[in-house]
Amino acid sequence: MFQRILVANRGEIALRILRACREMGIETVAVCSEADRGADYLKLANESICIGPAQASNSYLLIKNIISAAEIGNVQAIHPGYGFLSENEHFAEVCRSCKIEFIGPSVDAMSKLGDKISAKEIARAANVAGVPGSDGLIASEEEALAIAAKIGYPILIKATAGGGGKGMRVARNDISLKTGLKQAAMEAEKAFNNAGVYLEKYVENPRHVEVQIIADQHGEVVHLWERDCSSQRKHQKLIEESPAPNLPQAVREAICEAAVRLIKSANYTNAGTVEFIVDKDHNFYFIEVNARIQVEHPVTEMVTGLDLIQQQIRVAAGEHLPWKQSEIPCRGCSMEVRINAEDPDNDFRGSPGRITKLRIPGGNGVRWDSHVHEGYVVGPYYDSMIGKLIVHKPTRLEAIACLKRCLDEFVIEGIKTTIPLLKRILSEAAFVDGGMHTTFIEQNMLAKK
Ligand code: MV4
Numbered sequence: 401m402f403q404r405i406l407v408a409n410r411g412e413i414a415l416r417i418l419r420a421c422r423e424m425g426i427e428t429v430a431v432c433s434e435a436d437r438g439a440d441y442l443k444l445a446n447e448s449i450c451i452g453p454a455q456a457s458n459s460y461l462l463i464k465n466i467i468s469a470a471e472i473g474n475v476q477a478i479h480p481g482y483g484f485l486s487e488n489e490h491f492a493e494v495c496r497s498c499k500i501e502f503i504g505p506s507v508d509a510m511s512k513l514g515d516k517i518s519a520k521e522i523a524r525a526a527n528v529a530g531v532p533g534s535d536g537l538i539a540s541e542e543e544a545l546a547i548a549a550k551i552g553y554p555i556l557i558k559a560t561a562g563g564g565g566k567g568m569r570v571a572r573n574d575i576s577l578k579t580g581l582k583q584a585a586m587e588a589e590k591a592f593n594n595a596g597v598y599l600e601k602y603v604e605n606p607r608h609v610e611v612q613i614i615a616d617q618h619g620e621v622v623h624l625w626e627r628d629c630s631s632q633r634k635h636q637k638l639i640e641e642s643p644a645p646n647l648p649q650a651v652r653e654a655i656c657e658a659a660v661r662l663i664k665s666a667n668y669t670n671a672g673t674v675e676f677i678v679d680k681d682h683n684f685y686f687i688e689v690n691a692r693i694q695v696e697h698p699v700t701e702m703v704t705g706l707d708l709i710q711q712q713i714r715v716a717a718g719e720h721l722p723w724k725q726s727e728i729p730c731r732g733c734s735m736e737v738r739i740n741a742e743d744p745d746n747d748f749r750g751s752p753g754r755i756t757k758l759r760i761p762g763g764n765g766v767r768w769d770s771h772v773h774e775g776y777v778v779g780p781y782y783d784s785m786i787g788k789l790i791v792h793k794p795t796r797l798e799a800i801a802c803l804k805r806c807l808d809e810f811v812i813e814g815i816k817t818t819i820p821l822l823k824r825i826l827s828e829a830a831f832v833d834g835g836m837h838t839t840f841i842e843q844n845m846l847a848k849k
Pocket of ligand 1: 556563564565566598601602603604606608632635675677685687713840
């Protein structure tokens with residue numbers, strides 16, 4: 401097992417990893433930018449090293465500074481968390497070449513699954529259905545028009561190097577397909593330095609269901625059931641839950657088994673999430689693999705009773721998975737809301753500032769994953785999420801009631817937050833009935849721009 405791990409991240413996920421290491425008796429080195437210097441959560445690390453200015457490109461994204469900190473800190477492994485360099489193949493490669501274990505998938509698996517086209521090819525070979533569309537990248541307008549004629553509109557144009565909805569466009573006829581292709585390619589070139597685009601039949605108003613996977617270095621793979629993340633706004637998840645509501649058990653098992661087949665065929669190791677969209681008839685389609693731990697991992701931890709971060713560290717150190725699939729339960733219902741420092745009355749733009757008062761709810765089945773505290777200054781430099789409130793109850797209705805009670809109890813002053821919107825969603829019939837789909841909130845709950 402590793403003696404020392406560097407946590408190459410910040411905020412709540414850095415705290416989550418520091419806590420997991422502490423419980424395992426593993427020493428930790430934290431990194432921080434000048435903006436995060438002196439943050440409370442850094443006190444849980446054995447050592448913290450400032451790696452640069454607030455701007456992420458010169459600190460949390462600067463590979464050479466993180467590797468220098470790893471050398472100075474004399475660590476055997478690096479946990480990247482999520483975001484930042486967590487899915488950066490070059491970073492994983494540099495770690496390996498410096499004989500530092502990257503706590504995540506192999507470079508090969510990351511590159512095979514990180515490219516959406518190759519991921520779809522791997523899925524197809526593993527008998528995991530994707531959405532009908534182009535086999536590979538679109539080489540010409542004529543090819544795109546021919547595919548559209550075959551599969552019919554609406555069509556989604558996607559960037560192969562994209563993810564999280566970036567660079568996606570819906571085309572509903574030949575004209576919008578032609579313009580959409582050009583725009584999507586330009587946007588992809590600019591955002592990902594890769595203009596490659598592909599087409600898929602657009603599944604209207606789908607649900608977003610993802611399967612948590614963990615694989616060891618000895619070929620063993622298990623799923624830790626699914627999460628429903630359909631409550632989103634502009635591809636930002638607001639509420640996540642497990643199990644997915646109103647999904648027949650047979651569909652749940654089929655989607656989880658498909659995810660295991662895909663991950664096994666890619667020789668993937670460590671934690672990952674296989675993302676699907678599900679239509680109103682419960683047909684599910686593979687979309688992409690997220691080759692990292694995700695923000696919403698706590699809901700899975702609550703229903704399975706497992707510590708995903710500790711398990712990531714164990715499999716990275718070469719340990720065998722300690723459970724067989726049949727030993728992994730999905731008990732009760734867990735729901736997570738993301739509390740963002742955003743102003744709902746100003747199109748959810750960031751609302752940085754000092755938290756002048758903070759009263760966190762608690763009680764039976766309540767978990768708060770956050771690095772903030774009363775007096776903490778929420779800066780403008782990083783994403784706006786300040787914490788995750790997670791509840792775990794025997795039934796979904798009890799989980800909703802508990803979340804509503806917690807949000808009523810929550811006191812946070814000095815910044816604006818998404819709490820008012822979260823309260824509205826929890827009382828929305830479509831949500832309570834388990835009928836939320838990915839564009840419901842934007843279509844029905846937010847003022848049209
Ligand atoms: C789709 C889709 C419908 N049809 N693909 C969004 C980003 C990435 N996670 C995959 N995504 C989707 N892919 C096809 N063929 C719907 C989504 C989707 C979505 C689309 C528009 C607005 C919000 C969305 C939220 C989740 C998923």
